[in-house]
Amino acid sequence: MPPAGRPRTFNREEALQRAMLLFWKNGYEGTTMADLVAAIGMKAPSVYAAFGNKDALFKEAVELYTSRVEQGPLNALEQSDSIGQALENSFANSVNMMSSPEISSCLIMAGAINCAPEHQEHVQHLRSLRVVYKETLRNRFLRAKNDGELIEDADPEALAEFYFSFIHGLALRAKDGSTKAELESSCKFALQALALVLRQSQPR
Amino acid sequence: MPPAGRPRTFNREEALQRAMLLFWKNGYEGTTMADLVAAIGMKAPSVYAAFGNKDALFKEAVELYTSRVEQGPLNALEQSDSIGQALENSFANSVNMMSSPEISSCLIMAGAINCAPEHQEHVQHLRSLRVVYKETLRNRFLRAKNDGELIEDADPEALAEFYFSFIHGLALRAKDGSTKAELESSCKFALQALALVLRQSQPR
DNA sequence: GCAATTATGTAACATGGATTACATTATTTG
């Protein structure tokens, strides 16, 4: 039984998806409510009625992004038993999502950098999501160490920080126009470097 | 002979330096003219008279930043004959400049990401400066290959892209709160990875 | 059909932030 009142003439999910794509492409500050309203194809009051305000819409968009896009690299990290495979899959996943021609980069990694005072809500929000990725990476390296995949000297925290820096940089390179091939060759080298801390790796 | 007219009551260079520090800390969009005017300690018309407008002031601030701050890592890249030393010095230099407690990160690398439409002038400007860094890195690797420092298989372009991604990421990690120690241990690993492509390196 | 409810479109309002008009003040030159 639909609720009383005039029914919506647009699809909320579809509208959210369009908003997400815009935010992905241009970030929070680079996307105006006018842009969003136009992309959704309705007038401002309808969008406000459906989503609240810009902050709330952004939050929902980021949730959609997280579940649809960011989850890929995150899951890949955990699904393989070998740390090498895990990273390789995660990177491949990241590069793919960063390489859509019109959109490019990563909403979370490349979002709201140096754009607004630190205390603004969306800045904190994105940062906390970056922390999630970092923690996932960190836990994966701790597990690898535990599993005996890494040499004694290997420092999982440092490795996580290194690979996270690299991934973070990839997102910016994508934003700055690096091709998929360039991103991929970067990743290839980053993965080769893992040999330096793998226990069973055979030096060439 | 000073020009006719009332003399300025503030030091232009000092004002520019303060503006640069603000832009460094908060980026172009995160810094308002009101902030700048307050930091300089004058009223808006005086600042406009001295610097033109926000864009022009930003441009001058970035020039100051480039010559005073960014030049360090760039010079370090070229001043050493060994690619390993060159990178090590450049990274150390970068980490130092990114680690000032109150300021942190890099004006050029972390500036104007996903904050404003691509076509805005300051966005293009920062991007072009990033290209300079990338090109310097690329040329340094080409030279290393030429000098016989690298193995046959080494791809200087890919190496440049990788290390630039990493440096780019470092800037964001710094912005996101990584400690100097974390940045340093990341760099250490990144430099160890160079062994994979160094001709004379002895595998362990 | 009528009341209640919710969406829509038009047209505003509110705010923050870049920029400037104008009168005034301080300095050099003649």
Next chain:
DNA sequence: CAAATAATGTAATCCATGTTACATAATTGC
């Protein structure tokens, strides 16, 4: 001292952008 020149402070103006008031339209339940 007068004229010219340039800086200063006050107080606006302009504009983009987020947000909402209000009248109207479409739907449900009685």
